[in-house]
Amino acid sequence: MAEATANGLGQHTLHGVQAHDPAAIGIAPAEVHQEHPIKLYLVVWVWLFILSACSYLVDYVGLQGYLRWSLILIFMMLKAGLIVAVFMHMAWERLALTYAIILPPILVLVFVAMMVFESEYTLLTRTLFFGAEP
Amino acid sequence: MADATLTHTGQAQPRPTGLQGVAADWSSDQRAFKNVSWGKAMMWIFLLSDTFVFGCFLLSYMTARMSTRVPWPNPSEVFSLHIGGSDIPLILIAIMTFVLISSSGTMAMAVNFGYRHDRRKTAILMLLTAALGATFVGMQAFEWTKLINEGVRPWGNPWGAAQFGSSFFMITGFHGTHVTFGVIFLIIVARKVWRGDYETGRPGFFTSRRGRYEHVEIMGLYWHFVDLVWVFIFAFFYLW
Numbered sequence: 001m002a003e004a005t006a007n008g009l010g011q012h013t014l015h016g017v018q019a020h021d022p023a024a025i026g027i028a029p030a031e032v033h034q035e036h037p038i039k040l041y042l043v044v045w046v047w048l049f050i051l052s053a054c055s056y057l058v059d060y061v062g063l064q065g066y067l068r069w070s071l072i073l074i075f076m077m078l079k080a081g082l083i084v085a086v087f088m089h090m091a092w093e094r095l096a097l098t099y100a101i102i103l104p105p106i107l108v109l110v111f112v113a114m115m116v117f118e119s120e121y122t123l124l125t126r127t128l129f130f131g132a133e134p
Numbered sequence: 135m136a137d138a139t140l141t142h143t144g145q146a147q148p149r150p151t152g153l154q155g156v157a158a159d160w161s162s163d164q165r166a167f168k169n170v171s172w173g174k175a176m177m178w179i180f181l182l183s184d185t186f187v188f189g190c191f192l193l194s195y196m197t198a199r200m201s202t203r204v205p206w207p208n209p210s211e212v213f214s215l216h217i218g219g220s221d222i223p224l225i226l227i228a229i230m231t232f233v234l235i236s237s238s239g240t241m242a243m244a245v246n247f248g249y250r251h252d253r254r255k256t257a258i259l260m261l262l263t264a265a266l267g268a269t270f271v272g273m274q275a276f277e278w279t280k281l282i283n284e285g286v287r288p289w290g291n292p293w294g295a296a297q298f299g300s301s302f303f304m305i306t307g308f309h310g311t312h313v314t315f316g317v318i319f320l321i322i323v324a325r326k327v328w329r330g331d332y333e334t335g336r337p338g339f340f341t342s343r344r345g346r347y348e349h350v351e352i353m354g355l356y357w358h359f360v361d362l363v364w365v366f367i368f369a370f371f372y373l374w
Contacts (some may be wrong), residue, residue: 010296033347034351035250042239045235048239052231055373056224059224060223068373073365080362080365094151108185115196120200
């Protein structure tokens, strides 16, 4: 029950768990429900709308080059972070679960780096054997 | 059985937090995810594996786009719609994005009302989520029809690199399939909530296990993941 009050909001409750026989439904008594104020979800919802509108505007205004790519990535990461942290409640889970789920996808970046080298090599050989860019 | 790890002194021992907590949880030779039920942990691990599936799709798209000598079709023009006498770039995709984000919002509210045992509001919000999801799939079907009529095929298209079609159908097709299955399961869980299965602990039809309101949250995890994948597809495929 120590985790139940560990977050700053103090909104976790355990009601519902005691209502059933724990042995019959096979849960440990220390499990907590993710319950937070409705207002928090509405605020995040509004922010997701704003960020989506911003990323659409990047295309609508017609920004190009590094400014376009960095803005796309920034808005994407902010949206993804809000969804995972608040909607999926990752912000209130213990770090053991957070690290187990968040760290492996970051390792995909190694794969990305490998494929960048690979595709640059493919492009080089294509240019060498099929002539210059059309 | 689940209680075997705890000594009943009336109050549970406080667990270490931070990095020490990670080490303690993982090295305890017991369950690593201390306050998370097996159902929620398994959904997270499924979502992690699904992340790799979509990660590989986006990677193959990146590789195809980086390694071709032929110019890539401009998605801003390809996905524009002719409304009111002018072409509005990416407008359908923007509307689809807002529809999916709205469905994520209603789902988050449904989880909240589920834990408050408000059956009516939970079921209505879940059905609203399912309706928004079905709208999304319908708009995607419209988009596919439009592109196929314009001559986009997995092996070629009128505007540039042939890999555009195969990447597009592969990535959006798999995402649309995920949304479709999500809608089906949303309706199943909403029916269970409406009928009061989670109040009475009625056994499920397939596993015969008793359900709890946590099922709504686990369903929500899947649905938010579908929204999450769309955030990445929107950024990398449509905007890049």
